[in-house]
Amino acid sequence: MRIVAKIGTASITDDRGMIDRSAIARLVDETAALRAIGHEVLIVSSGAVAAGVAALGMDQRPSDMQTTQAVSAVGQSRLVEAYNIEFARHGLLGAQLLVDPYDFVERQQYVHLRSTMHRLLELGVVPVMNENDAIANDELRYGDNDRIAALIANSVGADVLVLLTDMDGVFTADPRRDSSATLIPFVKADDPLLSINADGGGSGRGSGGMASKLVAARMASWSGMRSVIARASRRGVLAGSASDELVGTTFAPHDRALSARKLWIAFAAEVAGSIEVDAGARRALTEHPNSLLPAGVVATHGMFEHGQVVDMVGPEREVFARGIASTASADLAPVLGHHTSALPAGMAHTVVHRDDLVILA
Numbered sequence: 001m002r003i004v005a006k007i008g009t010a011s012i013t014d015d016r017g018m019i020d021r022s023a024i025a026r027l028v029d030e031t032a033a034l035r036a037i038g039h040e041v042l043i044v045s046s047g048a049v050a051a052g053v054a055a056l057g058m059d060q061r062p063s064d065m066q067t068t069q070a071v072s073a074v075g076q077s078r079l080v081e082a083y084n085i086e087f088a089r090h091g092l093l094g095a096q097l098l099v100d101p102y103d104f105v106e107r108q109q110y111v112h113l114r115s116t117m118h119r120l121l122e123l124g125v126v127p128v129m130n131e132n133d134a135i136a137n138d139e140l141r142y143g144d145n146d147r148i149a150a151l152i153a154n155s156v157g158a159d160v161l162v163l164l165t166d167m168d169g170v171f172t173a174d175p176r177r178d179s180s181a182t183l184i185p186f187v188k189a190d191d192p193l194l195s196i197n198a199d200g201g202g203s204g205r206g207s208g209g210m211a212s213k214l215v216a217a218r219m220a221s222w223s224g225m226r227s228v229i230a231r232a233s234r235r236g237v238l239a240g241s242a243s244d245e246l247v248g249t250t251f252a253p254h255d256r257a258l259s260a261r262k263l264w265i266a267f268a269a270e271v272a273g274s275i276e277v278d279a280g281a282r283r284a285l286t287e288h289p290n291s292l293l294p295a296g297v298v299a300t301h302g303m304f305e306h307g308q309v310v311d312m313v314g315p316e317r318e319v320f321a322r323g324i325a326s327t328a329s330a331d332l333a334p335v336l337g338h339h340t341s342a343l344p345a346g347m348a349h350t351v352v353h354r355d356d357l358v359i360l361a
Contacts, residue, residue, distance in 0.1 A: 001242050002121075002156060003034065006044040006149035006216075007164040011232035013047055017054040017061075019079065023232065025086050027164070030238040031126060032090035039242060040121050042156065043094075044129045044149040045083070051075030072133035083128050095125045098132035104151045104264050114155045121156075146212040147268045150219035150227075154260045161220040162241045163213045164232035169249035170210065185246045189221050189254040217251040219267050224257035226250065258358065266322055266358040269309040273302025273329060274319070275351060282314040285321055286359055292323070292352040295339045300329045312352070321359045323352035 005027070012023045031041045049068060052075025053061055062068050080096045087094045097120075103113045120127050131148055146163060153161040173181040213229050220227035228241040230248025240247035258266065277285070281296025292312065304310050305328045312321040326348045335342070340349050 001159040002040045002042075003160050003162060003238065003242055004042045004044065004149055004153040004156070004158045005031070005162045005164060005238055006145055007046065007232055008145070008166070009046040009050045010166040011164055012045065013050045013054070017050040019047060019051050019054070019082050021082055021086075024082050025089075026233065027238075028083065028086035028090065028092075030236070032087075032092060034238055034242060035090075035092065035126070041238070042117065042121075042127045042129065042152060042158070043083075044145050044152060045079065046130065046145045047079050048072045048076040048130055048133060051078045069134050076130065076134065079130075080128060087126060093125045094128050095120050097127050097129045098134075099129060099148060099152075100132045101264065101268070104155070104260050104268070110155070110260060117152070117156050144209075144212045146216035147219065150216040150223070151260050151263060151268065153220060153225060153227075154223040154258075154263055158225055160241055161216065161225060161227040162238060163216055163227065163229045164237065165210075165213065165229060166231065166233075167210070167229075168231045168234075169229050170214070184249050187217075187249060187251045189252045215267050219263050221251050221254040222256055222258050222266070223263065224253045224255070226253050262358045265309055265324060265356065266360060269322075271311055271322070272304035272308035272325075273300060274311040274313050275300055275325075275332075276313050276317070279315050282312075282320060285312070285357065289354050291350040291354040292357070293340060293349065294327075294332065294335045294343065294351055295337060297332065297336050297351055299336065300332055302329070304329045306348075310352070319360065321357060323358060324356035326350045326353055326356070 007027055012020055014020050027043070031043065034041055049061060049072045052071035052073070055074050055078060056071060062071055080094070083094050097116065099113060103109045117127055129152060131145055149163065150161060168183055170184045171181040172184060175181040217227045217229060228248050228250050230237050230241065234247060237247050275292070275297055276299040277292065277296045278298050281292060284290045284296065285292060304325050306325055308325055309322060310325050311319045312323065313319050331347065332351060335347070343349065
């Protein structure tokens with residue numbers, strides 16, 4: 001099997017933000033055990049910013065982007081060093097890969113990344129991956145590794161995505177606030193849980209939370225793969241996840257499998273605005289693989305440019321699709337409801353092309 005294991009900052013650092021070497025040792029031990037029986041493992045590891053904060057003697061995680069980037073550069077080398085030391089105990093080699101959103105959107109970048117990951121696995125190396133926080137900016141970053149892990153799992157055709165956290169899985173309520181909360185062991189592909197907005201709060205040392213993990217689980221499900229959210233410190237968590245044992249909350253795969261590009265559009269991209277369409281256009285988009293044309297557009301909300309991601313809403317203002325705009329909102333405004341023959345010369349005939357459209361409903 002091929003397993004992608006993502007571990008969050010709170011699971012590999014202590015309360016001061018220092019790297020918890022025992023936590024990394026546990027993860028590497030489990031990785032080595034899986035490797036010994038023929039499985040392949042890729043690790044997506046958070047913790048660079050927290051490690052940098054501790055190394056620099058800061059009291060808390062910085063709030064401005066420039067300092068955060070500098071701090072992550074300090075912490076990343078320390079994080080990888082810790083992994084390499086633990087890999088060496090098992091005679092394994094690790095490799096650092098830093099990624100950003102372009103690696104999943106631009107075709108050439110995507111092919112290069114996928115080829116590199118496959119070659120590393122062929123060489124018997126364990127890739128250790130992270131978002132490239134040191135050079136990413138506010139407009140071009142995910143801000144958490146959960147969605148990156150789901151995209152990586154899609155790219156390499158993983159069998160299971162394991163999201164390791166400081167909780168036992170997904171509960172019916174926040175167990176830190178509600179003593180009656182119970183663990184949800186299994187979530188079906190069509191379960192409404194995969195569409196809810198969970199609490200985004202976490203330990204404060206990382207940037208994700210349960211909300212981002214539910215998004216990642218939905219992305220994995222829509223990739224046609226199983227995913228697991230479980231406690232990182234649980235003994236045998238990776239082996240259990242690989243063998244279908246219920247070690248936390250398991251999410252069943254969906255029969256619908258999206259490409260990495262469409263997963264990015266649907267779940268990982270920043271939404272710049274929305275386009276309201278009439279009932280006929282909504283039917284045309286959801287019942288057939290059609291492009292959205294100006295004739296079906298009723299209104300636009302927010303300002304967006306060509307190439308930005310937008311939501312599509314129907315007559316009842318419910319979001320039913322998401323896609324990449326072929327036309328800027330400023331150019332679209334004068335031609336709302338116009339048929340293609342009435343469009344100005346040189347204007348794009350599509351508002352959102354069907355190749356850049358994902359139906360969510």
